[in-house]
Amino acid sequence: MINALTIPSISSLDSFDQYMRAIKAFPLLSAEEEYDLATKLKNNNDLDAAQTLVVSHLRLVASIARGYLGYGLPQSDLIQxxxxxxxxxxxxxxxxxxVRLVSFAMHWIKAEMNEYIVRNWRLVKTATTKAQRKLFFNLRSMKKGFDSLHTDEVNRIALELNVKPEEVMEMEYRLNGQEISLDAHTDDDGDESFSPIAYLEDEGPEPSEFLANKQAEQLQSASLSKALMSLDDRSRRVLEARWLTESATLTLHDLAAEFGVSAERIRQIEQKAMQKIKGAMLAA
Structure with missing residues (x-):
């Protein structure tokens, strides 16, 4: 178990700004350094290696936390x-x-933040099912503007997230009931208060998200190529002609004529090859 006491915490410093400065002081790791440290942790339970891996990714946690500020919860709590x-x-x-740690860790980081929001947000029964949780965390981004949803939008969102239109309307009502002005207002001393307009995130993917998607694509492509090579020539030809060609896909009858067998036999070869490919990619 990693000793949490060795990891910088917001409560141990005088301010949130101090914490942000502290975590920026930890250097990022190269792929080789990361692999070496992770291997030491895996094989020898090296806690110093674990600590180095954690602190080098604290900036990733802070970056992800910014995307959850619209729920009105303290950023420091989200980061913790x-x-x-x-x-x-x-x-x-x-x-x-x-796979790099940044790609693997994002799922775990977001999962903990999601659970925290569901447990602590002031809405009662906000999300009680998996589909409702998906609605809770996606409704804001799926709305095309800040006005109330019209019927077509409600139906589109309900269909995409597999919930009832009534649930979409109810969730919007709950969310809107806690919204505040986007613009900062000026208090009696003439100072502008902090407001959502200050932290609305860019619609484009964050660098860490872009990197994770790119690495996932490369990993899937490499796994698929390796799995295809494990097939015999005929099975590989069937799959490539049926699923992996950029030109016109061949039919079962086309391939049956090519190999001099029945269309049903080609279907059986295709099905067996698909099962072998899936097994090989899951084991990769």
């Missing part, structure tokens, strides 16, 4: 919860999978 997810990710990280 995200740090718990990061430590869980480091504990479970396998360096031999060929």
């Amino acid at each position: 919860e995200g740090n718990i997810g990061l430590m869980k990710a480091v504990k479970r990280f396998d360096p031999d999978r060929g």
Whole structure:
């Protein structure tokens, strides 16, 4: 178990700004350094290696936390919860999978933050099912503007998230009931208060998200190529002609004529090859 006392915490410093400055002082790791440290943790339970892996990714947690500020919860609390997810990710990280820790850790970080929001937001029964939780965390971004949803939008969102239109309307009502002005207002002393307009995030993907998606695509492509090579020539030809060609896809009858067998036999070869490919990619 990673010793949380060795990880910088917001409560141990005088201010949130001090915490942000502190975590920026930790250097990012190269792929080689990360692999070496993760291997030491995996094989020798090296807690110093675990600590280095955690602190080098604290900036990732803070970056992800900014995307959850619209729920009105303290950023410091979100970061602390995200740090718990990061430590869980480091504990479970396998360096031999060929994926960087940043890609693996984002799931664990977001999961802890999501759970924290659901537990602590002031709405009662906000999200009681998996579909409602998905609605809760996606409704704001799926709305095309700040006005109330019209019927077509309600139906579109309900269909996409697999919930009832009534649930979409109810969730919008709950969310809107706690919204505040986007613009800052000026208090009696002439100072502008902090407001959502100050932290609305860019619609484009964050660098960490872009990197994770790119690495996932590369990993899937490499796994698929390796799995295809494990097939015999005929099975590989069937799959490539049916699913992996950029030109016109061949039919079962086309391939049956090519190999001199029945269309049903080609279907059986295709089905068996698909099962073998799925098994190989899951085991990768």
